[in-house]
Amino acid sequence: MGLTKTYKDGTTPTVCIIGAGFSGMCAAIRLQTQLNLDTYTIFELEPELGGTWWSNTYPGCACDVKSINYQFSFEPNYEWSKTYAGQQEILEYQRRVAKKYNLYEKIRFRTEITHAEWREELQQWVLDWTNWNTGETGQMFADIVFSGMGPLRIPQIPKQFDAFEGPKWHTAQWNHDYDLTNKRIAVVGSGASAIQVVPAIVDKVKKLEFYQRSATYIVPRRNTNNSALWKFLFKYVPFVHLLYYKLTYWASESTIRAFSTKWQHTPTRRIAMFLAWSYRFWQIRDKELRKKLTPNYILGCRRIVVSSDYFPALAKKNVSVHTARITDVKGTTLTLSDGSQQEVDALVLATGFHTQDILSEGLLTGKNGHDIMKVWGQDPKTYYGITSAETPNMFFLLGPNTGLGHNSVLFMIETSCEYAIMAIAHMMEKDLSSIQATPKACKDFVDEVEEKMKGMVWSSDCKSWYQNEQGKVTALWWSTCTHYWWRLRKFRHQHFVGIQRSTSRTYAL
Known part of the structure; x- marks a missing residue:
């Protein structure tokens, strides 16, 4: 009916x-x-x-x-x-x-x-x-x-950054008029937006100060180009697109077990954690940096992010990864809980949403x-x-x-x-x-x-x-x-x- x-x-x-x-x-x-x-x-x-x-x-x-x-x-x-x-x-x-x-x-x-x-x-x-x-x-x-x-x-913009006197903006309000070339840029936050922004700007800036509140689980992103042949098959050969759509959908559905804490799903979750660990180990050779980028919580309780260029970007010589808390903002200087200070030209807030x-x-x-x-x-x-x-x-x-x-x-x-x-x-x-x-x-x-x-x-x-x-x-x-x-x-x-x-x-x- x-x-x-x-x-x-x-x-x-x-x-x-x-x-x-x-x-x-x-x-x-x-x-x-x-x-x-x-x-x-x-x-x-x-x-x-x-x-x-x-x-x-x-x-x-x-x-x-x-x-x-x-x-x-x-x-x-x-x-x-x-x-x-x-x-x-x-x-x-x-x-x-x-x-x-x-x-x-x-x-x-x-x-x-x-x-x-x-x-x-x-x-x-x-x-x-x-x-x-x-x-x-x-x-x-x-x-x-x-x-x-x-x-x-x-956008969620912490009040403490109101005191920053240089150019600043949230990732959802990107300032395209500001030229990042050879500038000292601070990126605050370690969620999905930051993980995409950092690799995209790292080769343009002079110095990138990256402030990570907590490490994120990263899984590889195999972002291949769809060839002309694939597009032809999707469009003109019956059921090819539908089949690929369904296979991708069910592959994603199957990962729900990795988010379960039930004992019967422990092997799935531990395999996923091992894969994330091995990927991090393979991409980050510096032990101190790897330690900073290792999450201290169970996989999946925060958003898992797919990226194949985030870890290599953070390993570049012009990047400093900070795990200490930002305690003070004066002018264009950020002071951390470990006593260190960084002078930057602009501030990028990847601090999420309400x-x-x-x-x-x-x-x-x-x-x-x-x-x-x-x-x-x-x-x-x-x-x-x-x-x-x-x-x-x-x-x-x-x-x-x-x-x-x-x-x-x-x-x-x-x-x-x-x-x-x-x-x-x-x-x-x-x-x-x-x-x-x-x-x-x-x-x-x-x-x-x-x-x-x-x-x-x-x-x-x-x-x-x-x-x-x-x-x-x-x-x-x-x-x-x-x-x-x-x-x-x-x-x-x-x-x-x-x-x-x-x-x-x-x-x-």
């Missing part, structure tokens, strides 16, 4: 989509292709679509998931130039897909949703917006809202006038990261507990979006003005995730952006992508309640 595509009176809901990255694009395309619905508007703060792939333009920026899995399953790209695509190529892919589905006609660029409030009496969301180009403000009344804002969007601050305070007002950020804090109560009891008719894409440590998040975005589409179709079929997950369904999901996470490395003692301040993992899904899809392959109406359009009465579905 197909999806219901209109209400009984022939109308369709008005939809607001916040964000024009992969999540917002997926929502818009699926509304078009599965529900024939074009009564939607996309609000995008930036002047172009792309989300994180528009914002992050730092040297070396690329995806650490293989290209063939970092694309919409319904919109395959046969022309990826390499195994791992760079930022510009991913952005071009997004633009091509957006043009194909005429998304540009639906996007309001440089327009920010400054507040969204659920009005029970209207059974609608009222969204305040501001166009930062013109200063114009206004409101939109929407029956449905998709939040595609994503967790990696608000991943736990899912919503800014005051942005989202849900049922009964409650500020959702105050209700949730850093412990969001959602139904599979997609919706909640406090936010009727609102669907989060790449929401809480849907991030991954082993595979492509685009799979999770698509799966969440498909579930939201089923929920909207159910609303129209049953002639509902609103639908929301029950508090019990949300609590059961959050409780299960918390229990299952006890058997995963992400809940270990090492601190990571996966965890909130209490050490609870709120960013990741605990199992395979396939398991997430299996749970959400059908709409579970028993976990929701709705309000009938004609009677305005709440009833269980």
Whole structure:
């Protein structure tokens, strides 16, 4: 039986989509292709679509998931130039897909949703917006809202660096006007962005001071070029592309055991740790440097990064690796806890994002006038990261507990979006003005995730952006992508309640 595509009176809901990255694009395309619905508007703060792939333009920026899995399953790209695509190529892919589905006609660029409030009496969301180009403000009344804002969007910039008097910028706000040639550059942070930036700039700078808060597990990145023959086979020979896509997907799925602390998965985890150790030993010959670059925590509890040029870059003569804490910043001088000082010309902050601050305070007002950020804090109560009891008719894409440590998040975005589409179709079929997950369904999901996470490395003692301040993992899904899809392959109406359009009465579905 197909999806219901209109209400009984022939109308369709008005939809607001916040964000024009992969999540917002997926929502818009699926509304078009599965529900024939074009009564939607996309609000995008930036002047172009792309989300994180528009914002992050730092040297070396690329995806650490293989290209063939970092694309919409319904919109395959046969022309990826390499195994791992760079930022510009991913952005071009997004633009091509957006043009194909005429998304540009639906996007309001440089327009920010400054507040969204659920009005029970209207059974609608009222969204305040501001166009930062013109200063114009206004409101939109929407029956449905998709939040595609994503967790990696608000740069985390430690206050101590406000005192730095030279040029400084976060990797997500790269200063392309500053010439790095023959300059003394400080890079603070040792996550994925830093690991990509350092090799890309090391041969250009005079001196690179690298400040590592903690070492990172690195696995080799075999980034080969896709030949013309491969591209031909992908495009014209039946099933070649699909087979390669599936093999790559299942290879990534199989690595989930390396993140388990259960005794039966110990051999898998130890083999992975040995491979990471041997790779580090092979690439770093200097014992002191190798010691600095050796993690002191279990593999996987922080993000594992793929790179084949990071270790060689740090071994270069113009690089100094610092593991002491930065205690003072004066002028352009950094003082460390070991008493050493470094004078630099510019400061690059690869210090990550505010991943736990899912919503800014005051942005989202849900049922009964409650500020959702105050209700949730850093412990969001959602139904599979997609919706909640406090936010009727609102669907989060790449929401809480849907991030991954082993595979492509685009799979999770698509799966969440498909579930939201089923929920909207159910609303129209049953002639509902609103639908929301029950508090019990949300609590059961959050409780299960918390229990299952006890058997995963992400809940270990090492601190990571996966965890909130209490050490609870709120960013990741605990199992395979396939398991997430299996749970959400059908709409579970028993976990929701709705309000009938004609009677305005709440009833269980």
